[in-house]
Amino acid sequence: MATAPNTADLTDLLSSLVTPTALAELAVLSGCLLLSYGLVRLLRGAQAHESSVWFGLRIIDGVLFPVLALGLAYMAELALAGSLKLAVFRLAIPILLSLVLIRLSVRVLGVTFPTVRWVRIIERSISWLAWAAVVLWITGALPLVLDAMDEVGWKVGTAHITLRNIVEGTITAGFVLVLALWISAAIERQLLHEGSGEDLSIRKMAANLVRAALLFLGLLLALSAVGIDLTALSVLGGALGVGLGFGLQKIAANYISGFVILAERSLRIGDMVKVDNFEGRITDIRTRYTVIRALNGRESILPNEMLITQRVENSSLADPRVGMSTSVQVAHGTDVRGLAGRIVEAVSQVPRVLADPRPGCELAAFTADGLELQVGFWIRDPENGQGGVRSAVNLVLLDLLRAEGVEIPYPQRVLRRHAAETTRKDEP
Numbered sequence: 001m002a003t004a005p006n007t008a009d010l011t012d013l014l015s016s017l018v019t020p021t022a023l024a025e026l027a028v029l030s031g032c033l034l035l036s037y038g039l040v041r042l043l044r045g046a047q048a049h050e051s052s053v054w055f056g057l058r059i060i061d062g063v064l065f066p067v068l069a070l071g072l073a074y075m076a077e078l079a080l081a082g083s084l085k086l087a088v089f090r091l092a093i094p095i096l097l098s099l100v101l102i103r104l105s106v107r108v109l110g111v112t113f114p115t116v117r118w119v120r121i122i123e124r125s126i127s128w129l130a131w132a133a134v135v136l137w138i139t140g141a142l143p144l145v146l147d148a149m150d151e152v153g154w155k156v157g158t159a160h161i162t163l164r165n166i167v168e169g170t171i172t173a174g175f176v177l178v179l180a181l182w183i184s185a186a187i188e189r190q191l192l193h194e195g196s197g198e199d200l201s202i203r204k205m206a207a208n209l210v211r212a213a214l215l216f217l218g219l220l221l222a223l224s225a226v227g228i229d230l231t232a233l234s235v236l237g238g239a240l241g242v243g244l245g246f247g248l249q250k251i252a253a254n255y256i257s258g259f260v261i262l263a264e265r266s267l268r269i270g271d272m273v274k275v276d277n278f279e280g281r282i283t284d285i286r287t288r289y290t291v292i293r294a295l296n297g298r299e300s301i302l303p304n305e306m307l308i309t310q311r312v313e314n315s316s317l318a319d320p321r322v323g324m325s326t327s328v329q330v331a332h333g334t335d336v337r338g339l340a341g342r343i344v345e346a347v348s349q350v351p352r353v354l355a356d357p358r359p360g361c362e363l364a365a366f367t368a369d370g371l372e373l374q375v376g377f378w379i380r381d382p383e384n385g386q387g388g389v390r391s392a393v394n395l396v397l398l399d400l401l402r403a404e405g406v407e408i409p410y411p412q413r414v415l416r417r418h419a420a421e422t423t424r425k426d427e428p
Helices: 007-016 020-047 064-080 088-112 118-139 142-150 163-191 197-226 230-245 249-264 304-309 336-348 387-404 419-426
Strands: 153-156 159-162 272-275 278-285 289-293 299-303 322-330 360-366 371-379
Touching: 020 064, 020 088, 064 088, 088 118, 088 163, 118 142, 142 163, 159 163, 163 197, 197 249, 249 278, 249 289, 249 299, 249 304, 278 299, 289 304, 299 304, 322 387, 336 360, 336 371, 336 387, 371 387
Parallel strands: none
Antiparallel strands: 153 159, 272 278, 278 289, 289 299, 322 371, 360 371
16 A cells, blocks of 8 residues: 655655656546446446445445445556556545545445434544545654654553554444444345245344344454453453343343244234234334334334233234124114125125135124124234224125115114103193
8 A cells, every 4th residue: 555655755746746647647547446437337237226335326435436446546556656656546545545434434334323313423523534534644744643642641550541542442443343233234134135924033033143243242352452451341241240130120121022022933023913002013123122013103112021021912923814893783673684694795795804714793782772783804914904994894784784775773762651640731
């Protein structure tokens, strides 16, 4: 790679940029960029309308383009170093390296935390720091800044820590954690690809385990990069255990409950459940909470411990079919036996009503106004709502009763007058 110029070389670098050889370098560098663009476009292929860490949305905003450009530019610099006095490549190499770091950090954080607002602040901070480092590199001020940071230090126990150690360790730790997030997100996306039902729950559990393991390993590497002695983690582990036993027991219980739910498969993504008077479909099972989406669009975030300790009604655990019913009253003189068969045939023709089990019609009760008929039927897709199919069944029943001339009785009351009161009213 190109070495950072010192202050004395800056004037020589600027003068080299206006020589004819700089035009030749610029032409070679342009060829490297065009070749990188063509390779990325060729590799992208069918993903032309999909955003990813490697390709981005417009090819040049992904990670692969600056990586290829950096590699080709470095090889071109090695090839031209013996025949030309390089100036353009001494500027292009650090700029492309900075662009790689910015693209990698921004893309990975955007994919991992797509809806978190503070991620945008981190992305801007990374960009400003990277470009500031490039400016310091080109102007030759970077070694002076690093030497000045070495002079600022602290005594922590038996160790001497400088400001340079902290900055370099923080950058290294951030880079390691970004790589861990990237790898875990890629593995999770691959595990969850085209999964559903029971298989999706197992894939989700495996993805959570992989992410936790990679983040833990990345954290250890990051702490080591900062300069923290990992043997001190034994004391931290004991303190963490005490904290989990007291203040963090609820959080620990939720995490453990999440893995238990995924392992037992008592609740799966896509199941229709009812918990704490909230009914909906499970859309996601995280390590700490479960997301349930109601049919009206509202979402409920339930701690996993609640799904373990409370009563949960699962309409899709053993059989996705759900039984439903509606009722209607007919007049007392109606031929119920003959009407019941016609009701069953009519309800069987309603969309979403299953033919097996077959709908049924029963005489449920004798009321003061008429005879109450209970109509039962089954559906297979409760996640699409139950109000619509019940309304369709009621409309079919209404049309049938009108076509058959069956009376739907109004509320009736029988009034009786005592004979003594009638006699008193008739007396003169």
